[in-house]
Amino acid sequence: MGPSSRADLARYTGVSRGTVGGIVQPLLDKRILVEGEVVPPNQAGGKPATKLWFSKDAKPICAVLLMHDHVRTCLVSLDGAVYAQSTEKFPKDLNDPHEAFQIISRSVQKTATSVDMPILGIGVAVAGMINTEAGSIMSMSLAPFFNNFPIETELAKEFEVPVCVDKDDRALLVGDRWFGKGRGRGNFAVVYTGEVLGAALYIDGHLHRGPSGAGGEIGHTIVQLNGSRCKCGRSGCWETIATLRWLRDEALARGLPQPASLDTRRLIILADQGVEGAAELLQEYAFNLSVGLANLQQLMAPNYIILHGDVAQGGERMLQLIEARFRELILSRPGDDVSLVLGDSEDVAALRGAAGLVLSELLNFPL
Template sequence: MDSLIRRLEAHRVGESEGSCDSGHTDESAGGTMLAQKLIPTGTLGPANRGRLLQALYDVGASSRAELARLTGVTRGTIGGIVQPLIDQGVLAEGEMIPPKEAGGKPGTKLWFSNEARPICAVLLLHDRVSACLVSLEGEVYGQHGAEFPKNLTDPSDAFRIISTCVEEAIASGKPILGIGVAVAGMINTETGAIVTVSLAPFLNGFPLEAELKKRFGVPACVDQDTRALLVGDRWFGKGRGRKHFASVYIGETLGGAIYLDGRLYRGPSGAGGEIGHTTVDMKGRICQCGRRGCWETIASSKWLTEEAKTRRLPQAHSLDVSRLLSLVNDSVPGARELLQDYAFNISIGLANLQQFMAPNFIVIHGDIVRGGNTILHLIQETFGDLVFHRPGDEIIVDFGASDCMAALRGAASLLLSELLNFVI
């Protein structure tokens, strides 16, 4: 595993390897990506290793023979890739598999080792920071958190709090592979610096990735929180094995990320994902970004609270979607209409995303998930009425996780993708 860390520090696989299209993708009718064919030359070992590990994540514990079949190479080629990963403690041998033919050799299942070094995952919000350890299987442990003082203005003080949180997390386990950070703000992914964090201007321009590398001496990767959610869905969640899907966060803010044709979409220097600031009402409310009629102004949890006050629902100041459902169940006047309006407002933005990029599978995270199947079914119904349906297409909207675990797994997945040469 140490060699993988040294390799990441010394060399990242360039576009000639990471974006090579010479592999073949097996895809079911439902749009599920099973595996890419390995690159058959000996000069692209890191890329082949990444594709093999991608296949393993997608299909689960597999034998060498199964991996050879999925990736289109010989068992000998698979063995040449797998054995160093076993020696480095990344993979481990599992249960025995009887041979399918008489006289054949029994195989063993390969999966990620319990002894492999974990990744430290960090979620950075405008008012607090959380850190934990995430295993290569996605297990979360050693979680710690801290709030920023309300009078905080110095970025060095903020970094001291972040570093302390990381130290507390890594103190509870074995040495780490690196640090992945999901930030609720705009990130320059070429430099790993924070561009801006709403409500936390003291973090604007801070070179977080460079400072973490300097402080802890391990690889680090920093990206936007919604993109981290998507990468977490890709490896550990409902996007696992899919070639096309989107992840959307709906809470106090709105954001999204797209995975198209087996790749995470990033604009120049990490731009994009600001779906909450797409315009849905030219004469609508002023958004916190200063523009008028953003999707966020009609579909965030803040809108829900403000609208509850306007409609004079009881205890509107503390109303969220789960409490709104309680009011609906109690037949409180106006509650059902507000719930239906909220579902419709959410569906508008989701439909715009589907019409433009056609991910066909959208995973929703955030506060809205606490509404459960009741509001999910309302969203699915109104969303279905707003999008075009092509013959043979299956378009699905589903809920992911509501808590920070999904974002923390996503932060770890950012680093995992860099470290193991996954194409994202």
């Protein structure tokens, strides 16, 4: 939902206007929400309605994106603007979680104090497995020192504000839910592509996490019996045929230029230049991606899938290639409207989502 009147909110949430008023008033008092544009009464009569939305002057949320080798922090205003961004790289020989936490904490401190007001809370998106009940990192590939680190408790102790932690793919979904193309939808999915594949689902008005946040490991669903070995130790996972690692290995084997840094955007350029093998590799990559997307659609029917990451860098051209194959692979049901769309390709989508986790918590808005 975007800016909405009290009546809209009552309709959407299924509670009375009086209840909505009771929830909204304290948020107006705290300047988290403001009243905006007045909508004239409709032809059927009724009172003019005032639309409510987040105040530009409200305290910001500090968003953190934690990767295996660096941490990004920024502030996010309640209307989704991202500012005061900062990135800290971890030293190559880092293997102590407390040392890593000091770097994260310093980065949060620097970002949080870059404005002259306190922050509302800290939202953390982690590129790893998360225990959402405990707010801890279960495991992060390439950064095993973080295993079982209670990041939520540690940040809450240090900064004394509400802290919310989730997996990066789910943060992307929350960002799209609050600030992007998922706004106002009861069902949608987000799929991240690139070095890894991840997904998050919003089904029947709720974010699906699974017990302790175990859901969303779509990259490790098996799409090839007797397929190649995956880094998870199994064989034939979707990740083995639809990530940048596959693309780069194939580019090397097929003699394409600079295979080690190949991505969708450059592959499209090579295909357009008529470089031998590029157009075929592009088609194959698009097909391999469409297989997992079709499996997701068949199983959960999100009907609206927002693509992030490397694929989004390929723009409409890549989307069309994937979509053509995707439509061949899904069962069509008369009257169904199934769409694949591109999300924001930058990391700001995940940062906004990390902030959205806190926002949902503060507004008591169940995700």
